Amino acid sequence: MGIDEYLKSTPKLAQLCSQNGWIDNETLSYELMEQGDDQAVVNVTFDEVVMEGSGCVAGRISCYGKMRLTLGDSGQVENSEII
Template sequence: MGIDEYLKSTPKLAQLCSQNGWIDNETLHYELMEQADNHAIVNVTFDEVVMEGSGCVAGRVSCYGKMRLVLNASGQIENSEFM
């Protein structure tokens, strides 16, 4: 699984949401800052979609964070943590 696939499927990114909204995967982007044999450091940005009680979109909040992706011997992502 590549970085893009991992970020779009991991529930950990919800920790960056501040309004209890949901992540708009269309706006999910990352920048690879560092890569080594056993880890990669990425800056992640996305829009959090905030809903009203009626189910209408009330707004969007920009979210961002820095993650350390733990890689196994074959270069696949095993785990991640926020920095």
């Protein structure tokens, strides 16, 4: 799967959340910092949506981090790690 699709589906991005909220995929973006034959490094940003106990949105928190992506032969993302 491509980088955008991978980032929108991987649970690893939850490690960057600070309030145990959920990732708003509509705000998810990345910047390619480095790319080699078998890996890429991206800066990732997104809004974490924090909910109240009643189910109402209590707020949004900007989150960011850096990930190393392991790429397969066809350039598809096979694995990742937060760095």
